[in-house]
Structure formats: C-alpha cells, structure tokens
Amino acid sequence: MSRYNLDYLDELEAEAIHILREVAGQFEKPALLFSGGKDSITLVRLAEKAFRPGKFPFPLVHIDTGHNFIETIQYRDEMVARIGEKLIVGSVQQSIDEGKVVEQTGKNASRNALQTVTLLDTIQAYGFDACIGGARRDEEKARAKERIFSVRDEFGQWDPKRQRPELWNIYNGKIHKGENVRVFPISNWTELDVWNYIRRENIALPSIYFAHQRDCVVRNGQLMGATPFLNMDEEDVVVSKKVRFRTVGDMTCTAAVESEAIHIDDIIAEISHSKVSERGARMDDKVSEAAMEDRKKGGYF
C-alpha cells in the first residue's frame, strides 16, 4: 500500500477506521467498551469517522465500578446524549450485591479485579461476539504481544501461546459459539499519538486530565486521590496538590501526577519529556512482572 503520502496520524486513523469497519462487517453483535478515558473517547471519534452519517453498528458498553470519577460519568452521559448512540452499563455494584464477586478489604482494596466478572457477565447477557477496546501496545509488555483481533474463549480467557497468525491487514473474525473477539483498533498508537490526535481533532476530555487542585494521599510513592472509596488509616496524610491524571480508571487504582498542565499543549510537552510511562501510574500493574498478562488470561479487557 502506498501509504507514504499520509502523515502518521492520518495513517493511524485510516488503519483504525478500517478495523472498526471490519468489526461492523464481520460480526453479528459487536460492542464498543467505553471507559470514559482518553483512549475510548478517541475510539468514539474514530467510530464517528467510520460510520457517519449512519448510526454506529454497535452500542457503547461501560463497566461501571461504582468507584469512577464523577467527572468521567458526567462526561459519559453528556457525550452519549450528544452523539445519540445507545449506552449499556454493566454494574460492578450489582455483581457485588448479587454475590457474584466479593468486595476486597484492606488498605489497597480496589474494584479493578472485580470488573472482569461484570464484563464477562455483560458480554454473555447481551451475547456480544466482538468487543472493541482502546488498549494500545505501547502501554504494557503483554499488550505489546496481542493481536488486533484477539480471540477469547468461552471464559473470556486470552491464550498468548495460541494466538492466530494475523497477516497483512486481513483480520480473521471467525469464532465458535460462546467465544468472542476483543478488537483493538488503536493498537499501533502511542500515548503521544493519542494526545496529538485529540489536539488535532479538538476533542473535549473530562476535566481530570488537566491540572487541578485535589486532596491526595501518598501510597507506595504514588499520589492517590483522597476519596471515600480509598480505605484510609491514621498513617495516611491528606495533602492538597495540583495534579492531573494521565490514565483514568478506577479512583482507587489510578494515581495522579503533579502537574501544571492546564492546556493540551502543556500535556503534550509534559509527556514528550516524561521519564515515566503511562502505566507507571497504575497500581494494578505494579503487583508483579506478569500482572497484565495474568489479568488478560483471566478475561480482563
């Protein structure tokens, strides 16, 4: 393909749109997993580019941990109203209430691990055969190994040793009943590419991505937002800091970074010079060397 006339952002965009349209063409019941973070917000813009003026051929699915930032939920609801697409919410609280999962206890308790169960239940309840996600290969070393069309078995498990060959731009979406495919259209984007794209496309983001004053506590060298969801004890000292979030997940597992970046240009400058990766701010990845691989094998995003 003679793709060299295209600027790199145009090329990444065209590739992602191609992947989204393959999902539409190959599956009966796809869904777009929407977390409210910048990567899934980018996916929504790409879906608009792929399918407008038509409707999206899939609903948005949000797995709500109940511990989300309020800003994320607000953003989600406003966005859904603006684009006029269907939103399905899978609730971790409901999974807890139904006794399907048990809330973690202790200081580092988080609902991050519990979401997998809610996700798999939601997939099963609606019979989704493909779930589009915003994961990128530059995020983490196990993700760097995953195919763009990544097949999951009936239990949602990823088997890294049995991945299908993925050749040229041909995506094999054939699956058996009960299996599903996770599709990652922005696999080849880096964190900086996403930010440059958001700037170019003038996409609005939840305010937590920009520097703001927030009460925080220091945990394992990381700044965590002091929220009612974080189990705190006398050792935790609350300090007010000017921070922003680089990645947005659950409030209990996403750390803030000190920052003065109030404009997207500041953020791009900050990331370009950063000495720490995006995932460095995720407590869930710090657990062990293979934390992400193990979660994916268990059905995680």
Next chain:
Amino acid sequence: MNILKFFTAGSVDDGKSTLIGRLLYDTNSILADQLEALQNANRKNDDGTIDLAILTDGLRAEREQGITIDVAYKYFQTEKRKFIIADTPGHIQYTRNMVTGASTADLAIILIDARNGVVEQTIRHTYLVSLLGIKEVVVAINKMDMVGYSETVFNAIVTKYKALALQLNLKQVTYLPVSALKGDNIVHRSGQMAWYDGKSLIELLEKVNTEEQQQGPARMPVQWVIRPQTDDLHDYRGYAGRILSGSFKVNDKVVVLPSGNRSTISKIEFFDNELQEALAGQSVTIHLKDNVDLSRGDTIVNASAVPHESKLIEADLCWMDTRPLGTELTYLIQHNSTLTRCKISELIYKVDINTLEKHNASSFALNDIGRVVLKTAAALAFDLYGDSRQNGSAILIDSRTNLTVGALMFRAAVE
C-alpha cells in the same frame, strides 16, 4: 513525519530481542519506570548488566525460557522518523508468528550470529522476506564482540549471504557489523571496528527510502454500506472502505466486481469533508451515480484498469497449522472483505529450505512453503502480489477450528 515499519528476523539466540532493546535504550526511548523494572528483573546478562531482551520478551513463558515465542510490537521515534518494530521469534516452531510480524513491514533486519554465519533459519527467513515482497533488507552481523571484531569474519559472511541474496533476487541489501550487547554500530558508531566506515543501524533506518508507488490501479474493497435511512437522508448510500492502491477522483468511471456493473463516482466523503480525490491508504466513503447492487465483499475498481478475475489462482502458500494441508478439504479464503470457500486443487511444488530446491509434494505440514493452485467457489478480483501486497494476498481459514492456517500470495490467474 512518516512511519517506517520494520522487523527483526534470524535464528534463535542471534540477538534480535537484544538488538531492539539496545536500539530503544540508546535512543533514550526507555522510561525510568521501565528501566527500574529491568534492573529488578531476575534475568540478567552473565556480567550482571541488564538484559535488554526482556524489554520485548513480554510473556512469562518467554522470560522463563529466554526465548521469544510471539511477535512484540515496539514504538519509538527520533527527530527524523517514527518507527514501528516487530520483534519476531527465531525458533522454527514459531515461524507463523514471524510471518505475522513480517507481513506488514517495509524493511527486514536479518540477524546473523558472527560465530555461526548463515544457518538454516537465515535462509528460511530470507526466503520468506523475498516471498513477502519486502524490498529493503539490512543484514546485521551480530556478536562481533565474540569474534574479536574481525573484518575477515564479517567479509566471509557477507560473501556467503550475497550469493543467497542474488539467488532470491533481493536487490537492496545493506551489511552491518554490530554488537547488540555492547552497542556497537546500533545507535553509536563502533570504536572497535575502524575498518567499517558505513552508517550505524539507526542512521540507516532514518534514511531508507520507502516511498512506494502512488500509481497502481485504483482499488477499494467495500467493507460496509452506510445507509442512515432517516427522513432527511432517505436515499443516502455510501460505500465505506480503505483504498488499497491508486486513487479515485470524483467523476471517475468505475466498475464494481464481481457484478461487472459500471458507474461513475458522484461524491467522495471523509466524515464531514468532501474530497475531490482519495488516495491509497485512506479510509473513505464513496458514492456512485447509479443505484447499482453493491455490498460488503464487492470491490470498486477503475474502469480502465481492472484486476484479474478468476476462480483458479496460482499462489505461494505458507502453511501455518499443526494439522497438515488436506487437498480433499474445503477451506475458507479471506481476501480483503471477501470471504468464500476454496480447495487446494494442485500442489505444484514445495521448497526445501536448506537448498531452496523445489520438490514434488503430496502434502504441506507446519511451516512448509511452496506453490499451489487454488480453486475458489466465487471468482476473486485480485492483483498479483508482486504488484500489490494488499490486493494480492489472502488467508486460509480452517472452518473446523476457525484458525488461520495459511498465508497466500497470488502469482498468476490460471486461465
């Protein structure tokens, strides 16, 4: 700024992962927390320095065994260019993963262990590079530190490889003596090899010209038909797809395949923009003047340069499944957005990887490569792989397992 996609190939332990780690390390592309993880890792080099290979060996099983099992993708950029690297496994058992990484690449780096020279996997991977139509090849002769940085050793390997390149008709080959472990000639020129006055690897990668032909006949497989069916967009029908080659302009005369219906482009849209022209690589929406029958799997092509259309196709095949190819079986074949059934009606030859000789074959087993004739249930509209990597390639799917079992490169339409 544009993107260069490249991959590393070569035999097990030739140092592919280490080379990529070194490239990232010496271009300051490794961030502090990743470096910290490397320093804390159990796997270390013998002299206690950090093992750069674990940057890409991201799976538990890989770190435990010290080998690469599946492709890892890494991203970095210099002031001149953006790079997407595929680190592929050297082990023969995982050749299909190597082909996965190679199929989208513009350039191949073939590593050779200076102590061992050209070995079977070097030949296999070089052969795959030539089959896959990757024009730019960098031969990195690695572990020069273990042969005393000897020019004689280097030259002997170059001579040997040149014969192979000639046989396989590879024209753009550059040879480079390196030590991935010590960092010689990766980003920094080596102080150990005064006899070598060429570029370092990164200089080569930044410079290499991958400008492919913008020409080529206009092709767009239709992936999806956009039909809002709302009151104000009642008659809207947009054909969504990515242009494989060439370009389409408004008012161009086109043919839709396989139906053969003719029409004219009335409008080209990209989201809320109208375009006068759309180029290869772009994902757009095309509108036609006439209401022709058109759905996913059809291809819109320029009326004055139509592709081959045939149910009998001669193709090179890389077999990627542990179950052997069955000539009595029906497989699915996926070519762009077209999915149909096919049989392998003839095995023309299989290639012996050691000698590159062609032999008669009665079956293809895992990792076998050769030439076949396939018979498809519906005619495919295709170009030859040598003219178009996109429209000249397809995959075979075993409908019992749904696995991708073969990579096909079309070489001729059988009349």
